[in-house]
Amino acid sequence: MNDGNIECDSCHARFDPTGNKYRLSYVEDAFNLTWQEHGNQLLEEREWQNIAYGGASDEKQKEAGLTEQKSNDATELDPRYVKNQSDEGMNLLKEGRDLLKKGKYDESIRACDEAIKIDPLLFANAAWVGEGLAFHMEGKYDEAIQAYDKVIEMDPKDAITWFNKGASLFAQDKYDEAIQAFDKAIEINPQYAHAWNNKGSAFYIQGKYDEAIQAYDKAIEINPQYALALYNKGLALKALGRMTEAEAAFDEAKELDIMARLQPVHANS
Numbered sequence: 001m002n003d004g005n006i007e008c009d010s011c012h013a014r015f016d017p018t019g020n021k022y023r024l025s026y027v028e029d030a031f032n033l034t035w036q037e038h039g040n041q042l043l044e045e046r047e048w049q050n051i052a053y054g055g056a057s058d059e060k061q062k063e064a065g066l067t068e069q070k071s072n073d074a075t076e077l078d079p080r081y082v083k084n085q086s087d088e089g090m091n092l093l094k095e096g097r098d099l100l101k102k103g104k105y106d107e108s109i110r111a112c113d114e115a116i117k118i119d120p121l122l123f124a125n126a127a128w129v130g131e132g133l134a135f136h137m138e139g140k141y142d143e144a145i146q147a148y149d150k151v152i153e154m155d156p157k158d159a160i161t162w163f164n165k166g167a168s169l170f171a172q173d174k175y176d177e178a179i180q181a182f183d184k185a186i187e188i189n190p191q192y193a194h195a196w197n198n199k200g201s202a203f204y205i206q207g208k209y210d211e212a213i214q215a216y217d218k219a220i221e222i223n224p225q226y227a228l229a230l231y232n233k234g235l236a237l238k239a240l241g242r243m244t245e246a247e248a249a250f251d252e253a254k255e256l257d258i259m260a261r262l263q264p265v266h267a268n269s
Contacts, residue, residue, distance in 0.1 A: 006045055018042055046090075089118040096130045105134040125154050132164055141168040159188040163195050166202075175202040193222040197229045204236050212236040227256040 004017040015022035021042045096111035112127035112134075132147035148165040151158055166181030182199040185192050200215030216233035219226055234249030 006048070015045075015048060020044070022048060089115045089123045092118070093123060093126050093130065096127070096134075100130060100134055100137070103137070105138045108134045125151055129161060129164075132161070132168075136164070136168050136171070139171075141172050144168040157188050159185040159192055159195070162188065163192065163198070166195070166198060170198065170202055175206050178202045191222050193219045193226055193229070196222065197226065197232065200229070200232060200236070204232065204239075207239075209236045209239050225256055227253045230256065 005014055006017075006022060007014045021044055023042050092111045092115035096108045096115065099105075099108035099111060109131050112130045115123040115127045128147045128150045132144045132151070135141070135144035135147060145165055145168050148161050148168070151161045152165070155161075162181050162185040166178045166185065169175075169178035169181055179199055179202045182195045182202070185195040186199070189195075196215050196219035200212040200219065203209070203212035203215060213233055213236045216229045216236065219229040220233070223229070230249050230253035234246045234253065237243075237246035237249060
């Protein structure tokens, strides 16, 4: 922390203080949907931590009906106890995320479960996101979808979770259902380039090459540097026998990929 700023240990997003709250001031990945959705909000550090771990701001939770008034006894709890509980839950979510990155999926799921036990209202959303990702990586797609459905039930406008559900459906070869999930993500955020790309891939697998190209074109329109979408478009063009256009798409994708690899890494200031 410098001059009151806070920084995300994982993605290096940086937040500037205004009073006792913070606003996003720097992010390395400008296309990260989480920061796009919340970027201009003024939130407490606790809320930004919850968002970083896949949860929601207090306002989002209220919209989803997650912050029902607790009993009078609960409101009289010692604030030190509440803070300790919050810190413990956040630490468990961070542990679950770190275990997920290390490929220790069962341990990651257990950490998320423990976070839910501490405070379901505060931590369930982020924990179920983590569990969904872990189940997906284990190839347990039904369990992943069940976890994502719990998140969607709490927050139907969570575009990322609709996208993740679509990815699990895609992995099960349920392409029409996957497209429906990607469409929900796109309905919530029309600028979600990854959802357009994956929708295109679902069409491609079904042999619907024209529809695939339309989806890939939309992804590329949103993010002209999207090498994977360009490459996928090339595959669809090739399948249609449009070889000249396909080669042009492959060449552009290759050039973008090389440029991305050559980009210097800038230290945060």
